[in-house]
Amino acid sequence: MSTLLEKEIKVNRILTTSVQHARAIEDPARSKIIEILYHRALSADQISSELKKTGYKKALTTVRHHLDILKEAGLIEIAKIEESRGAITKFYSTSTKLLGYAAPDDFDSKYSKVIDNTSVKIEKILRSITPKTAKTKKAKGGNSADYSQYLVMEIMNRAMTNIMENSSKDHE
Template sequence: MADEHPSAPPLPALPPAPSEEVQRIDSPEQYAALAHPLRQRLLFVLGLQSATISQLAAQLDAKKGNVAHHLKVLREAGLVHVAETRQVRGGTEQYYRRSARRMIVADPQAAGTAAMLGAVAQELDRSPREHSLVLRHLRLGPEKARQLAELLTRLVDEAEEDGEDQPVHGVLVTVYQQSPPEERA
């Protein structure tokens, strides 16, 4: 039996793309694809390993039809691709993978950011261990804010990973300027 959900339309025949190190997110289709927490969670999982719709549904506690639909949106936006196919019991099993190890959002949009934060919140809620969540507001000039963002990004990028048998930890880093309070009349 094929891994596709029977009610899901077949995916368009797109050629499998090789995984890239960095992918720049800058098209309307990509922004729209990022605007859903389940799609964000799919990207989290598929950045680490290839997986079928059934495997993703089980891991994310989601229905196969929902996973198939959201994978189709991600695939059409070029954010995931079919990394491998296997013949099983007369059907074809497709293994999906994120198109790039790292994604850089050129112009973050509120819907995509909210979806990502919602997905992170769901992951935190499901985390089997204590986690760290820190929010601090600092008064920084533009140069110091830029330096802090670069330092944090470098720390995350250069963090050395342990073996594949170790648990996965998510790291979310952002440095943003808080909007000023509105002038009171």
């Protein structure tokens, strides 16, 4: 047997998510709903109208079904409930910002120095976080070292989100 292709695959990205979150956003319309709800609270009718503007023509019952899936996954929540003429209207919002872009082919070469410099700085931060997460119990059915890494990534993700959200508010 001869090898026709072999190459080393270098890990350059860690994606922190749960199966429940991944399943919830696998439908493009649900991903779009999260984008639409970023920094806005809208009713199912308003969400349906916004979806139509972006090319997703979904019946209101389908939109409500998508909202239930996203709500169950913890990606959206009810932000407000209004009563008008005996009817109840729920307004949904999200605490999740999806950044669904593809990096350009030259990303690694173009940003390698920035990545290296940032890696050194982040490594110092991680050294202070890792001992705290290493003490945590093993996740259900998982490896405790992987779970510790997950916790570190989740802490870093939320800290970066705080910084970026505050930074974007400063530039408004």
